[in-house]
Amino acid sequence: MSGFRVAGWCPDAWRPMAAGDGLLLRIKPRLARLSRDAAQAVCALAVQHGNGLIDVSRRGNLQLRGLDHAGWQAALAELLALGLVDADPLAEARRNLLVAPGWRDGDDTHRIAMALLARLNELPVLPAKAGFVIDAGSHPQLLAEPGDFRVERGRHGGLILRAAGRAHGVALAPGAEVDGLIALARWFVQSGGQGRMARHHAPLPAWAAGQDLPAALAPAWRPGPCALGMVHGAPFGRVAAPVLDAALVEPGAQALRITPWRLLVVEGAGGDAVPGLIDDPADPLLRVEACPGAPACPQAHVPTRDLAIALAPHVRGTLHVSGCAKGCACTSATTHTLTGRADGQFDLARDAAPGAPPCQAPLTAQQALDQFASCPSAELPDAPCL
Ligand code: SF4
Structure with a gap:
């Protein structure tokens, strides 16, 4: 690794x-x-x-x-x-807000996001990467996207407040969404939270500990x-x-x-x-992730994107080519994951995120190309790797 x-x-x-x-x-x-x-x-x-x-x-x-x-x-x-x-650098730094992109003027996502933007000065000082998710359309769109303090459409049709890392949220009364987000952010800091909510394992206060699941994920765009x-x-x-x-x-x-x-x-x-x-929904590049890699990223051990482009037509699952184990392009698992190694070669893992224990290593870029081109892995579902 x-x-x-x-x-x-x-x-x-x-x-x-x-x-x-x-x-x-x-x-x-x-x-x-x-x-x-x-x-x-x-x-x-x-x-x-x-x-x-x-x-x-x-x-x-x-x-x-x-x-x-x-x-x-x-x-x-x-x-x-x-x-x-x-104009205020602190306000700019605090504006870490991800919204469901299909919002319309005046709908719940738009209303809550605008209200939160107007109250950013009520937030405590949060870790730099902490952020908010407003996902209040008819079905959630952002369940797979990271974000610490979340308002989502619940399974019963109303909105819920959910802390990242917890499967359940708590039902919100209409109009109470931003109060809930701010209260959750304050609790996170007061209870010693550092880094991300998903790694903060303190028991939630009773007012934030509900039994409401998010609604089913909306179809992918x-x-x-x-x-x-x-x-x-x-x-x-x-x-x-x-x-x-x-x-x-x-x-x-x-x-x-x-x-x-x-x-x-x-x-x-x-x-x-x-x-x-x-513009073609069937374009194989849509199933491939690759970070900037070398030389654009100083931490990269290998170039990434040219290899990902070359591999894309041969991979029928999903593929991630990562310049190092940090996995900036995609932190979740993909069918095939090539992670750059310090020796300039790759680790290959399957159904894994970058940095996972490899099932095959080391591989040069050419060896990876040769293997995928000769053996499209999706056709061998029982193969341990490739
Ligand atoms: S995964 Fe590593 S190489 Fe790629 S952008 Fe992130 S830090 Fe750089």
Whole structure:
């Protein structure tokens, strides 16, 4: 297993993170939505001050890459002028809020998220990675997405408050959702919580310890037309700014929504494909995860994405190629997981997350390619590995 370093903090516009390709600046659109003009301005900033690449994060955020110090300061000034970054760095850091991306004006997700944004100053000082999930549509969409303090649609139709790591939540009275979230965050801190709620094993207080399960998960989103507009896939969660800009000038385009699934929704757009984005729901790249890898990430032991692209047509389950055991692209298990090793080769594990004990190691990239190409693993369900 390969070692890795946990940064323990999250970048934002005020505090960019050094990556292998320069500074990484995270933009956190409110409710994961940008007007078309704002989204196009972000594209322009990526080209003008960064390397032209934009990441789509699993928290519904966008990240500019490849900035130098002067470029960061210039981009920050423009983002402040656009109102996309809070003028108070502390408020910006606190705005860790993941919303179900199908929300509509005035529905429960929109109402609760807006109310929470207005009360962020009531929150205690939380660990840097702690965050909130508002998943209040008719069926939850975000059950597999991490988030510490959660409001979700419950099995009985009402909303529930649920602490991450607990299967059950407690029913919420209408209008009490934000009070519940703030109270849960305060309890977490007062009871000695550090890091993430899922690893905080103190017994919940009676008011937060219910027996309500979340409702069944909504069907997964796929590329193609949807009720909001057009859904496009971003291969590995990355898009070149000119490609995104091209999607934003499609007829009818009004706004951009960012999902946590590497999918972008162009509100109001028709069903036209955009070169550089995934528009076929059967595209094998949709089943493949790969972090930036070497050289973009200083912790990476290996390049990742070229190998993932080459492997994708040969893998019928899901695949994750990770530059190290940290598993940034996907922390849950995939059918096949290749984890970069310090010696520049890979560990291969099955039905596992990065860093799990391998069933085969070490493998060079070419050996992995040869094996998958000659033996599509999904056709051998009983094979221990490959
Ligand atoms: S998983 Fe990938 S992106 Fe994350 S630290 Fe490791 S090499 Fe870097």
